[in-house]
Amino acid sequence: MNPEIGHYALVLALAVAILQTALPIWGARTGDAALMRVGPVLALVFAGFVSLSFATLVTAYVQSDFSVLNVVENSHSAKPLLYRITGTWGNHEGSMLLWVLVLAIFGALVALFGGNLPARLKANVLGVQGSVAVAFLLFILLTSNPFIRVVPAPAEGQDLNPILQDIGLAIHPPLLYLGYVGFSITFAFAVAALIEGRLDAAWARWVRPWALTAWAFLTLGIAMGSYWAYYELGWGGWWFWDPVENASLMPWFAGTALIHSAVVMEKRDALKVWTVLLAILAFSLSLLGTFLVRSGVLTSVHVFAADPSRGVFILAILIFFIGGSLALYALRAPTLRQGGIFAPVSREGALVLNNLLLTAAAAAVFVGTLYPLALEAYNGAKITVGPPYFNLTVGVLMLPVAFAMPFGPLLAWKRGDLAGAAQRLMAAFGAALVVAALAAYAQGGGPVLAPFGMGLAAFVIIGAGVEIFERAGFGRVPLATAFARLRGLPRSVFGGALAHAGVGICLLGMIAETSWNAEGVAGVRVGQSLNVGGYELTLDRLEPRSGPNYRDLTGVFSVRRGGVDVGTIESSKRLFTARNMPTTEAGIRTLGLSQLYVSLGDELPGGAVGVRAYWKPLVTLIWLGAVIMALGGALSLTDRRLRVGAPKPAKNKSAKKPENVVPAPAE
């Protein structure tokens, strides 16, 4: 396919996006149904053009069309087909196009399934979506155009960065972008509501599923990125507090707060204004995340100097959307009607606590990530904010979140009974104590905090189960009734409990891995072995191998525990010939929930090779927990009922005369 078709489709998409911004909003302001109706059609056509453009670029990559500069710079004809495809978004220009593609698909979904939205709201939402698209397309076409051609066409490309030649690139960025861009929909809804000056009931209904979708994808994207870094970088770490990682963590915190406050809004018609603000924040942080990763704004201020047009453009986009939406918020929020009131100890109260802690965590990451940048821009001083800062701030903020997590769902709406909830959690508490004691016994003398952490994680997991049990009424009603009620429970309840359990599982893995991991480093010759975590790794042979575009040196280790053969591990160092760049391919063997991790170092004089081996207990739970969280989100998403949070009638009356209920007082 001719790359020029893709180029023209992209330019045309810009024209369409401009119309999509202008016409529906104009229609909404003047109450013109016809103009508003243009919005959905344009959104679909826009998605068509962007898809065509993206498909053209992928084709250029697959066919190794080296008359396209972007292909020359990031591809190589010897690359396997999969990496030729993924290479499309393994670079700045292509990834921006992928971003817009996801935006277009989401916009099309709103257009297709937004039939029950009030026309005015729908028009405004599509208009705001269009404006985001305009900004990104201008950025792509004017500063990061993937369709620039090169004459004469070289016969070979410069290959993709070897670290990116991995299945991870096929999965991680698309997931992350589905998350980031998903928040653009909640953002569009928030801004549309602010433009109109009113929050519809439909608004609440729409924000929750979109926030959930975005959040689930973002969770998976972050977990996938973490696992990718874990096995590809060869350091055996799963989180580095790297600016690029933090960039995705900030919207995750804001998004997590958003899905919780959206529940309050949907069920209780409260916290509306706050939810609007969170929707704006979640997308603002997503924008920041997108640009931090791709433009290197963060890792070095000098990138701005190196390519001023791109840097200034990014800054302008950020200022326009973040500043603009916040200004609109400041202007319009006071006119929005506040929702219902509630007692401090209530489901709402618990969710507010959760929101406060999560946004504080997002703020802590924000400061830790951007402060060094601001300082360097201000006086050139280079400082590094490292793990100690983040562990202290984010870690300390997450402790109460984890502790309060099982309490929230057990509290009633509007006014809750803390003592009652605590009582019902006694079982979870007891189990947590047992787990902590077991951990303390098993570790002998290890980190003092580890058993405490294990106990907390167990509390979170079992607490999530207690919620389901309580809802079904096990122990209070006959068993058959309880089972019937269990079956009848809405899927969102299961989803929520599952996601909470996922958090606990994730926590379990993090604490176990940090407290009890073992590391062994040695220069090993063929036939020699290395001991780590009770396993004996013997280097059986070292052999050179070659792949389509690389050569590597592979060490084959046999693993024994107490003399019993457990299996083999292959770990290699790869040299990619086109860029002359080495990568480590860590050898990982999963044993139960734990992993043995072997990374090959340099060859040492005398035929030995440097080997770094780690024993990582329960490490897989970290990513498993994240997947469970996302599954919980997905499960909750399938629950498409309309929900109204029924405040529990005051106790003394309801117990005796349920037919004569006095509704909870109005606000």
Place this chain on the structure above:
Amino acid sequence: MLLWIAFSLMTGAAILAVLWPLRSVAAGVPAAASAAEADLAVYRDQLAEIERDREAGLIGAAEGEAARTEVARRILRASAEAEQQKAASKGADTRRRAAAIIALIGVPAMAGGLYLFLGSPLYPPQPLAQRLEARPDQTDIAILIRKVETHLEANPNDGRGYEVVAPIYSRLGRLDDAARAWSNAIRLLGSNATRQTGLGEALTTQAGGVVTAEAKAAFQAALAADAKDPKARYFLGLAAEQDGKPAEAGRIWGALAADSPPDAPWLGLVRESMARVGATPAPAPAGAVAGAPGPNAADVAAAESLTPEQRSQMVRGMVERLETRLAEDGNDIEGWLRLMRAWNVLGEAEKAKAAAGEARAHFAKDEGALGRIDALARELGLGS
């Protein structure tokens, strides 16, 4: 042509996306419900759902009642708003016409304008497979080289392949590759004048116009294969000049000029070089056809007026680059010797002397290097 048709169809689709919904309203599609009315619909759905849940036993009677009250309160509020929102839309026709005009003119103008600014519509796509399959011609040199390289990777002992690709490398300025290819051709096919001069020329160009010892050896080997090879003789003359032996250079070039057919393309360059070293063109040898016209005065004048300045400008630039490089990293003895020679050739005896001094300072502890510097300084008559 096909491309332009595709562009037009796409533009048409974009325009239609605006016109079609506008038209469908004109055709009498009812106006959308107001926001408050939509709210009411949602609330009514909620009421129905509470009822369903209560019947299914999911919520107790009391909770159901409380929820209903809650929704009822919201409904009351929404109904009040719905009453206020019955404002009719005016001026619809004007707006629709404006929107249609924007779509009809704005879209093609904007997309077409921006594309013509950014795009390359006349440049066809070039998928690699297609380029590799195409009949070999001279237009796609990159692919030509790639094919030969692939072939040589598989047959590293095919001297012909190296011989074919070497001059192309030279033309593209890939001098390292050119020198390596010529060396391989010589190793595999044996020495001949063409290959040796090719190698020598690549090495000389790479060294910034200075005939290095290696290049000189290549030209000498070329002469051994073909004593009359003009290119080798020209460069050997240049080597002599750069070695500070203008007389010998003049002699070599004189002989070359005498041997050359009168219309040889290199004659101008040779005569000009001879003029530079102060040698007079030798009289036509006895064996030459009597009365054969030499280059006429105009030819010589043209060559002299055109090239010397440009040539010396170019050489000077190269020498200055060499000097900068040595100032940064002075551990290259060959580089220093070349620099001394080069300044001497350009008539800058003082600079040559200064270079010799700096080189001595750099290699103060290296007896061998000092010996070579002194020997060259003596040879060039720079004193020591």
